Amino acid sequence: MVATAATASLFPISSSQPDSAKNSGKHGGSFGNVDPRGLKSKSRSSNGLQVKTNAQAPAKVNGTRIGVMDGLKTDDNVTSGAPRTFINQLPDWSMLLAAITTIFLAAEKQWMMLDWKTKRPDMLADLDPFGFGRIVEDGFVFRQNFSIRSYEIGADRTASVETLMNHLQETALNHVKNAGLLGDGFGSTPEMSKRNLFWVVTKMQVLVDRYPTWGDVVQVDTWVAASGKNSMRRDWLVRDCKTGEILTRASSNWVMMNKVTRRLSKIPDEVRTEIEQYFVDTPPVIDDDSIKLPKLDEHTADHVRNGLTPKWSDLDVNQHVNNVKYVGWILESAPQRVVENYELASITLEYRRECMKDSVLQSLTSLLGGDATVATGVIDCQHLLRLEGGGGEIVKGRTKWRPKYANRFKNINHFPTESG
Amino acid sequence: MISTATFTSIRNAISTHSRFTSIRPQTVRRVAPVINQQANGVAAAGLKEMDKSLADRFRLGSLTEDGLSYKERFIIRCYEVGINKTATVETIANLLQEVGGNHAQSVGFSTDGFATTTTMRKLHLIWVTARMHIEIYRYPAWSDVIEIETWCQGEGRIGTRRDWILKDFANGEVIGRATSKWVMMNEDTRRLQKVSDDVRDEYLIFCPKELRLAFPEENNNSLKKIRKLEDPAEYSRLGLVPRRADLDMNKHVNNVTYIGWVLESIPQEVIDTHELQSITLDYRRECQHDDIVDSLTTLELLDISSNGSVASKENGDKLSKFLHLLRSSGDGLEINRGRTEWRKKPVRK
Numbered sequence: 018m019v020a021t022a023a024t025a026s027l028f029p030i031s032s033s034q035p036d037s038a039k040n041s042g043k044h045g046g047s048f049g050n051v052d053p054r055g056l057k058s059k060s061r062s063s064n065g066l067q068v069k070t071n072a073q074a075p076a077k078v079n080g081t082r083i084g085v086m087d088g089l090k091t092d093d094n095v096t097s098g099a100p101r102t103f104i105n106q107l108p109d110w111s112m113l114l115a116a117i118t119t120i121f122l123a124a125e126k127q128w129m130m131l132d133w134k135t136k137r138p139d140m141l142a143d144l145d146p147f148g149f150g151r152i153v154e155d156g157f158v159f160r161q162n163f164s165i166r167s168y169e170i171g172a173d174r175t176a177s178v179e180t181l182m183n184h185l186q187e188t189a190l191n192h193v194k195n196a197g198l199l200g201d202g203f204g205s206t207p208e209m210s211k212r213n214l215f216w217v218v219t220k221m222q223v224l225v226d227r228y229p230t231w232g233d234v235v236q237v238d239t240w241v242a243a244s245g246k247n248s249m250r251r252d253w254l255v256r257d258c259k260t261g262e263i264l265t266r267a268s269s270n271w272v273m274m275n276k277v278t279r280r281l282s283k284i285p286d287e288v289r290t291e292i293e294q295y296f297v298d299t300p301p302v303i304d305d306d307s308i309k310l311p312k313l314d315e316h317t318a319d320h321v322r323n324g325l326t327p328k329w330s331d332l333d334v335n336q337h338v339n340n341v342k343y344v345g346w347i348l349e350s351a352p353q354r355v356v357e358n359y360e361l362a363s364i365t366l367e368y369r370r371e372c373m374k375d376s377v378l379q380s381l382t383s384l385l386g387g388d389a390t391v392a393t394g395v396i397d398c399q400h401l402l403r404l405e406g407g408g409g410e411i412v413k414g415r416t417k418w419r420p421k422y423a424n425r426f427k428n429i430n431h432f433p434t435e436s437g
Numbered sequence: 438m439i440s441t442a443t444f445t446s447i448r449n450a451i452s453t454h455s456r457f458t459s460i461r462p463q464t465v466r467r468v469a470p471v472i473n474q475q476a477n478g479v480a481a482a483g484l485k486e487m488d489k490s491l492a493d494r495f496r497l498g499s500l501t502e503d504g505l506s507y508k509e510r511f512i513i514r515c516y517e518v519g520i521n522k523t524a525t526v527e528t529i530a531n532l533l534q535e536v537g538g539n540h541a542q543s544v545g546f547s548t549d550g551f552a553t554t555t556t557m558r559k560l561h562l563i564w565v566t567a568r569m570h571i572e573i574y575r576y577p578a579w580s581d582v583i584e585i586e587t588w589c590q591g592e593g594r595i596g597t598r599r600d601w602i603l604k605d606f607a608n609g610e611v612i613g614r615a616t617s618k619w620v621m622m623n624e625d626t627r628r629l630q631k632v633s634d635d636v637r638d639e640y641l642i643f644c645p646k647e648l649r650l651a652f653p654e655e656n657n658n659s660l661k662k663i664r665k666l667e668d669p670a671e672y673s674r675l676g677l678v679p680r681r682a683d684l685d686m687n688k689h690v691n692n693v694t695y696i697g698w699v700l701e702s703i704p705q706e707v708i709d710t711h712e713l714q715s716i717t718l719d720y721r722r723e724c725q726h727d728d729i730v731d732s733l734t735t736l737e738l739l740d741i742s743s744n745g746s747v748a749s750k751e752n753g754d755k756l757s758k759f760l761h762l763l764r765s766s767g768d769g770l771e772i773n774r775g776r777t778e779w780r781k782k783p784v785r786k
Contacts, residue, residue, distance in 0.1 A: 149512070149580065163514075167538045168531040168693065172684055179682060183516040190515045191580075324676060328697050329708065330527050332520050341516065345682050356681065 150191045157297050158240045159192035162258060165233050173421065175228035178348075178361050182223065182341045185253050185267055188237045196295060208287040213276040218340055219248070220270040221366045222303045227257075227264050228360065234258040240297045247283045248272045249292070252302045266302040313401045313413075318381035322350035323405060325378040338372045343412045347400045350380035351416070359396055359418035367413040377405045394420050498539050505645045506588035507540035510606055513577050521782065523576035526700075526713050530571060530693045533601050533615055536585045544643045554639040561624040562636070565720070566617055566692050567596065570652075570659035572715040573613040575605070582606040590644045595631050596620045597640070600651035614651040616659050663719055663776045666760040670733035674702040676766060677730040690724040699761045699775050702732040711757055711779035718775040722765075729766035734759050737776065756780055 150161030161184075169180040198206045205215045229235050236256045244250035248270055255265035273282045315321060331342045344364065348356065372378065385397040400414035498509025517528035546554055553563060577583050584606045592598040596618050603613035621630045652659045683694040695718060700708075724730065737758040761775035 166531070167535045168691070171682070172688065177682060183514070186516055187514045324678070329700055330519060330525050330697050334518070334520055334522050336520055339516065345680055349680060 150188060150195065152192075152195050153238075154240075156196075157295060158238050159188060159195060160236060160238050161188045161191055162234055162236050163187075165229050165231055165235070167231050170231050173360075175230050175360075176233075178223065178225065178228075178364065179341050179344050181225065181228075181255065181265055182221075182267075182344060184235065184237055184255070185223075185239070185269075186339075186341060188239045188253065189251055192239050192241075198291060206288060206291045208285065208291050209273070212282075212285060212288075214273045214282055214285075214288070215276055216249070216271045217274045217281075218269055218271050218368055220368070221267070221340070222269070222305075222363070223265060223267040223365075224303055224363045225265045225361060227262070229257065229264060235264060240299075241292070241295050242299065242301075243293075243296050244270055249284075249296075250301060252299075254302060268301045268303045311399070313381055313383055313399055314407075315381065318383050318401075320350045320352050320382045322346075322380040325349065325380055325402075327372065327374050327376065329374075332374060336374060338374075338376075340368070343368075343372075343402055346378060346380050346402055347382075347412065347414050347416075350382040350400070351398065352382070352384070355384075355396055355398070355418055358421055360421045361416055362395070362419045363417045365415045369410045369412065372404075372411050376411075378411065379403055379405045498536065498543070500540075500543055501586070504544075505643065506586055507536065507543060508584055508586045509536045509539055510582055510584045511535075513579055513581050513583070515579050518579045520708075521576065521712060523578050523712075524581075526571065526573065526716060527693050527696055529573060529576075529603070529613065530569075530696055532583070532585060533571070533587075533617075534693065536587050536601070537599055540587050540589075544640075546640070554636055556633075556636050556639055557621070560636075562621050562630060563624050564597070564619045565622045565723075567620045568618040568717070568719050569615070569692065570617070570715070570717045571613065571615040572658070573603075573713065575610070575612045576712065577605065577612060583612065588645055588649060589640070590649065591632070591637055591641055592618060595629065597632065600649070602651055616651050658715055658717060658776075658778070661717065661776065663717060663774050664737075664760060665771070665774055666733060666735040666762050670702075670735045670762070672702045672704050672734040674698075674732045677701060677732055679724065679726050679728065679730075681726070684726055688725060690726075690728075692720070695720070695724075695763060695773050695775075698730055698732045698763055699734075699773070699777070702734040702761070703759065703777075704734075707757060707779055710782060712782050713777060714756060714780045715778045716775065717777075718773055720773055722770060722772045724765075724772055730772060731764055731766050733762040733764070736760075 150159055152158070153160045163184050165176050165180070169176055169183075171177040193206070209215065234257075236258045238254045238256070240252055242250045242252065249272075251269045251271060253265070253267040254263060255267075256263055273284060273288075274280065275282050311317070325346050327338045327342070331338050333339045343366065347364075347366075348361075379402070381401045381403075383399045385399055396418040398416045398418070400412075400416065401410060402412040402414070403410045498507060500507050511532050513524045513528065517524055517531075519525040519528075557563070582605075584604045585601055586604075587599060587601045589597055589599040597620075599617050599619065601613075601615040602611060603615070604610060605612050621632050621636070622628065623630050677698050679690045679694065683690050685691045696716065699716070699718065700713075737760045757779040759777050759779070761773075761777065762771065763773040763775070764771050
């Protein structure tokens with residue numbers, strides 16, 4: 018009991034950045050200089066040391082170790098200045114444990130963090146409150162946290178499926194960026210940019226077990242894998258930060274297209290070298306859903322919505338419609354009674370053609386299985402998004418819906434509370 | 438080099454050890470999340486303890502020391518960035534709304550998204566936006582962190598005002614300011630109502646006593662009256678329809694959607710070469726899922742007293758200024774009127 022209390026007093030663990038570890042090593046007696054939110058680091062450290070984060074992780078490892086070692090030498094001086102209680106008179110092995118701990122944690126953090134924002138010194142790396150994300154699992158998985166903001170929730174107070182897909186897109190980009198593979202800014206590696214190649218998503222599958230609500234924090238893991246000879250698969254796993262419960266699984270398929278010729282391209286060897294090292298050898302998180310669907314047009318569709326046009330805010334930097342926006346349009350033609358009483362359990366999208374600012378689109382939906390689905394409580398829909406006037410197909414989709422409150426009763430503590 | 442396995446075992450040892458400390462609970466929590474699958478039992482125990490403060494810690498906002506304003510930090514995500522590679526004005530408006538809501542929640546107002554006080558809820562009163570004015574001096578880019586400070590104050594007998602200041606968290610530079618005026622409306626009758634003293638007292642304790650304005654300068658744009666533009670408008674975008682995602686929890690069109698609609702009728706040449714410096718919107722009428730909206734835009738001409746070359750788009754301060762009108766497609770009733778100012782895009786790498 019006494020020993021553990023002593024260790025706690027010397028325990029510098031409370032801060033989690035490499036530099037703070039150095040600081041804490043120096044202030045053996047003072048507690049960490051990071052408060053619960055970890056964002057105000059002023060004036061707690063007795064020496065008022067400036068904490069500087071360093072963007073070059075590998076070089077810093079040595080620097081940190083040395084720093085801590087130096088700090089240890091001054092530890093005795095610091096502790097001797099503290100009030101002389103029985104805790105301070107304990108043998109040095111507890112201090113040694115603290116020192117060893119510091120070293121290991123600092124070094125571990127260096128291995129975990131590959132990319133630092135140099136301008137923001139007071140960040141909690143492991144909790145990643147801003148959501149910068151970091152590479153984990155020996156460099157293969159990228160992990161980022163998102164707190165659900167108020168404008169990301171839908172009418173039923175849960176995050177919309179578009180919000181979830183936006184998060185997936187964000188982690189994908191950050192993964193590429195953190196791995197040092199960001200070429201010309203939105204997904205192409207340097208070798209790809211040289212050849213005017215960019216990634217195009219061909220298929221996307223999302224399976225939602227539970228939707229998060231306002232204020233929830235989700236943790237998104239993403240990784241890439243090979244998929245056939247010339248395409249790449251990217252998978253995601255979304256967990257609730259608090260409970261670790263899996264909320265969503267997603268899998269996507271990507272091929273390469275030439276920017277200039279707009280034709281699909283094989284993966285060149287130089288690009289393969291760049292990206293192969295990141296491929297994970299795991300099966301997809303979702304089994305491929307490749308059921309042949311009947312042809313969908315105005316005559317076979319149950320619901321049609323015309324006149325859908327992209328707004329400025331729907332466009333990405335290339336002035337193409339962002340992938341995620343298609344989901345919103347698809348759901349526009351879902352019948353009102355489905356949207357009101359059911360929640361989307363899974364969605365599968367096949368991207369066919371791109372769409373620009375002045376396209377006018379038509380969204381068609383057909384309920385598969387008709388009345389039979391009412392009994393099982395699961396609704397199956399088929400979707401088509403295409404250019405108006407019988408033009409080209411933009412996206413084909415398939416959705417499964419389950420009754421809205423089924424899950425809510427399973428997890429009572431997530432039941433939305435009305436404010437009084 | 439030390440292997441990951443050794444790391445993990447050491448980590449486990451440390452965390453088990455530190456779990457027994459009662460002095461610094463935060464100490465335990467910081468270690469717990471780093472553990473992954475191998476140490477689930479320990480992680481779970483650590484995580485449970487985190488429950489209460491996790492939400493607080495991830496909510497990167499807090500009341501300032503004097504309790505009279507609220508600050509929060511946000512990271513700009515890639516999907517909030519537009520064709521200019523910078524955050525869109527709608528993203529900024531969403532964040533303003535988010536921080537306003539979080540402020541209200543942190544002082545104990547309702548968490549249903551409407552920031553109503555207890556008395557207001559008893560009397561079926563809600564706040565509605567009357568005017569919104571946003572000025573952005575520099576747009577943040579993807580993965581920038583911005584800090585927004587917000588506070589509210591009473592304004593006359595019928596309204597309240599909420600102000601914001603946006604700063605780049607990295608260097609403290611002010612990148613934008615905003616102000617909004619709110620009035621109280623009866624939820625059932627949809628009629629405006631005076632702010633009674635008991636309601637006023639409920640929220641005024643959280644407001645600065647002295648007048649604090651985001652726009653303290655005289656004759657600033659946030660107070661300018663917006664003229665109704667004349668038919669026919671120079672530019673228009675007809676038949677805009679609210680999407681499901683545009684509706685708030687009350688099935689009304691979200692305030693921010695109107696901004697998007699106003700921008701829809703700005704001509705392509707302006708969008709390509711200019712960026713929005715300021716936008717002022719007067720909200721007149723609300724809009725629901727089955728409404729169809731027309732968006733109209735006209736250059737705001739200088740007053741008659743100038744020797745105005747009517748053809749010139751730019752005046753002394755080199756800004757392009759436009760008047761806007763959003764109206765219901767069918768009956769022509771005014772929904773919003775607005776005013777925007779655009780500056781030439783800065784040269785970007």
